[in-house]
Amino acid sequence: SAVISQKPSRDICQRGTSLTIQCQVDSQVTMMFWYRQQPGQSLTLIATANQGSEATYESGFVIDKFPISRPNLTFSTLTVSNMSPEDSSIYLCSVAPGPETQYFGPGTRLLVL
Amino acid sequence: AQTVTQSQPEMSVQEAETVTLSCTYDTSESDYYLFWYKQPPSRQMILVIRQEAYKQQNATENRFSVNFQKAAKSFSLKISDSQLGDAAMYFCAYLSNFGNEKLTFGTGTRLTIIP
Numbered sequence: 230s231a232v233i234s235q236k237p238s239r240d241i242c243q244r245g246t247s248l249t250i251q252c253q254v255d256s257q258v259t260m261m262f263w264y265r266q267q268p269g270q271s272l273t274l275i276a277t278a279n280q281g282s283e284a285t286y287e288s289g290f291v292i293d294k295f296p297i298s299r300p301n302l303t304f305s306t307l308t309v310s311n312m313s314p315e316d317s318s319i320y321l322c323s324v325a326p327g328p329e330t331q332y333f334g335p336g337t338r339l340l341v342l
Numbered sequence: 343a344q345t346v347t348q349s350q351p352e353m354s355v356q357e358a359e360t361v362t363l364s365c366t367y368d369t370s371e372s373d374y375y376l377f378w379y380k381q382p383p384s385r386q387m388i389l390v391i392r393q394e395a396y397k398q399q400n401a402t403e404n405r406f407s408v409n410f411q412k413a414a415k416s417f418s419l420k421i422s423d424s425q426l427g428d429a430a431m432y433f434c435a436y437l438s439n440f441g442n443e444k445l446t447f448g449t450g451t452r453l454t455i456i457p
Contacts, residue, residue: 260443271433271447272387287444319385325443329375329394333387 231256231326233334241340242312249308250337252322257302262331263295266319275320278305312341344369344436348448355424356456362409363419363451365434373439376410376417381450382430390432393417395439421453429455 232255242248252261263275275295276284284297298306309316317340323331345368355361367376378390393401393410400408405425409418421428434448 262443262445266385271449272445273447274444277444321387323387323445329437330377330389330392331437331443331445332389333379336385336387338385 231258231324231332233322233324233332235320235322235334235337237337238335239338239340241342244313244341246312247308247310248312248339249306250320250322252305252307252334254303254324256326258324258326259302260325261299261305262323262325263297263305263307264321264323264333266321266336268317272321275307309339312339314341317341344371344374344438344446346434346436346446346448348434348451350451351449352452352454354454354456355421357424357426359424360420360422361424361453363421363432363434363453365417365419365448367415367417367434367436369415369436369438371438371440375437375439376408377435377437377445378406378408378417378419379433379435379447380428380430381433382427387433391419424455426455426457429453 234253236251261278264272275290276286278284278299280299296308319336321336323333347366374395376393380388391403405422431450433450436446
């Protein structure tokens with residue numbers, strides 16, 4: 230397994246601002262993922278972040294809105310840019326320490342006013 | 343593309359009883375993994391159980407077991423001796439064994455435990 234932490238755990242932001250969410254894992258992993266969970270919904274993959282390469286975004290998500298950094302094998306950040314109330318969600322990072330499973334961080338609950 | 347369907351938005355069970363949550367999926371692949379994740383009110387996604395498609399034997403983790411029917415593309419979760427701490431959203435998820443490690447989730451089932 231893997232121990233994953235996220236910062237902040239929650240935040241309330243004003244529209245038009247940006248928030249950077251940090252994800253730290255206790256072991257080196259090649260693949261990290263960022264998911265969004267809108268209120269009452271399931272999880273949707275935003276992007277895959279591999280160290281040493283550009284993040285790969287899913288349909289409907291763009292780098293200008295959700296820039297991602299992956300500076301090393303234990304850390305990643307997701308920025309939610311120019312926020313609107315529709316961005317109010319839980320944002321979760323996950324890691325795949327092996328090819329057969331994923332473990333999730335505790336999530337960041339974001340409310341945009 | 344793969345899809346995962348959970349047809350039960352809500353389920354309830356009496357404490358100490360057994361409950362089964364349903365999940366079906368659609369794929370053209372023969373090699374993949376299936377998961378059940380639990381999301382309690384804390385919102386932490388917790389891995390409950392994992393099944394490899396190439397294994398015929400159903401996975402078991404303590405009180406949690408699955409009924410994996412590959413031909414029917416069905417993957418149900420059975421919770422035995424239900425406890426109050428089992429109350430949560432349960433998500434079924436599919437993972438392809440071919441490359442991108444992308445999890446596809448179902449819409450979830452909210453499980454309530456009745457004391």
